[in-house]
Amino acid sequence: MMRDKYKDIFEAGTDLPLVEDFYTIQGEGYHTGKPAYFIRIGGCDIGCRWCDSKISWNPKEHRLISVEEVVRKAVESPAKSVVVTGGEPSLYNLEPLCSELKKHNIENFLETSGAYEITGEWDWICLSPKANKAPVESSYKKANELKFIIFDLEKDFALAEEHAKLVGDDCLLYLQSEWSQYVHNIKAIVEYVKNNPKWNISLQSHKFMRIP
Ligand SMILES: C[S@@+](CC[C@H](N)C(=O)[O-])C[C@H]1O[C@@H](n2cnc3c(N)ncnc32)[C@H](O)[C@@H]1O
Ligand SMILES: Nc1nc2[nH]cc(C(=O)O)c2c(=O)[nH]1
Numbered sequence: 001m002m003r004d005k006y007k008d009i010f011e012a013g014t015d016l017p018l019v020e021d022f023y024t025i026q027g028e029g030y031h032t033g034k035p036a037y038f039i040r041i042g043g044c045d046i047g048c049r050w051c052d053s054k055i056s057w058n059p060k061e062h063r064l065i066s067v068e069e070v071v072r073k074a075v076e077s078p079a080k081s082v083v084v085t086g087g088e089p090s091l092y093n094l095e096p097l098c099s100e101l102k103k104h105n106i107e108n109f110l111e112t113s114g115a116y117e118i119t120g121e122w123d124w125i126c127l128s129p130k131a132n133k134a135p136v137e138s139s140y141k142k143a144n145e146l147k148f149i150i151f152d153l154e155k156d157f158a159l160a161e162e163h164a165k166l167v168g169d170d171c172l173l174y175l176q177s178e179w180s181q182y183v184h185n186i187k188a189i190v191e192y193v194k195n196n197p198k199w200n201i202s203l204q205s206h207k208f209m210r211i212p
């Protein structure tokens with residue numbers, strides 16, 4: 001299993017397989033519209049069939065970079081905030097990365113399925129639960145926002161409600177259409193949110209803007 005082979009790297013968290021890093025605008029969820037430096041870490045064993053970041057799945061395909069070096073790149077940009085995504089960042093000990101970001105007074109935001117225990121201190125955690133591997137209990141407790149992906153209109157609203165029962169009272173709730181199904185799904189999502197106003201809509205606005 002991937003977790004065994006990469007065990008030392010996952011546990012240390014001092015060097016990370018970097019898929020890509022780029023300065024852009026957060027396209028999704030509560031912080032939509034905010035300029036942020038993105039760090040995409042390789043490695044994911046969840047296997048969502050509609051994943052838009054499949055190039056990140058195999059950690060071995062990406063060069064290892066020290067947390068100091070990748071944070072230096074973010075610090076050299078004008079960004080005040082960093083979004084850590086993947087791949088599945090919760091596979092890693094994220095404490096060294098968080099500490100290095102905090103040393104430089106950078107706000108840190110996490111995009112995760114929460115399938116493994118979330119480590120490190122985060123300013124904002126976006127939890128996006130997946131059918132293939134549910135979040136661990138502690139991930140629900142730590143989430144600042146729940147962002148559930150609607151692919152199948154018949155099944156996914158009910159699944160979203162099940163996950164919403166498990167997050168804290170302050171956790172914001174978002175529904176985001178799976179991108180390839182956007183035209184098919186969006187009308188039903190709008191109706192659902194109007195009828196169930198604890199939910200909000202999240203769009204992958206960077207895809208509409210044609211930016212990374
Ligand atoms: C690529 S994932 C990486 C982080 C983590 N593995 C996760 O799934 O939360 C980043 C975000 O994009 C969402 N996402 C991935 N593929 C998508 C797609 N085809 N349409 C809409 N959202 C998608 C995920 O649910 C997650 O919220
Ligand atoms: N602009 C932009 N916003 C994003 N929000 C979450 C993303 C991700 O892939 O985690 C993402 C991304 O890939 N690009």
Ligand code: SF4
Pocket residue numbers: 044045046047048051052053054086087088113130
């Ligand atoms: S958990 Fe995230 S990175 Fe992994 S396959 Fe699913 S959407 Fe892609």
Ligand SMILES: [Mg+2]
Pocket residue numbers: 052053
């Ligand atoms: Mg993305």
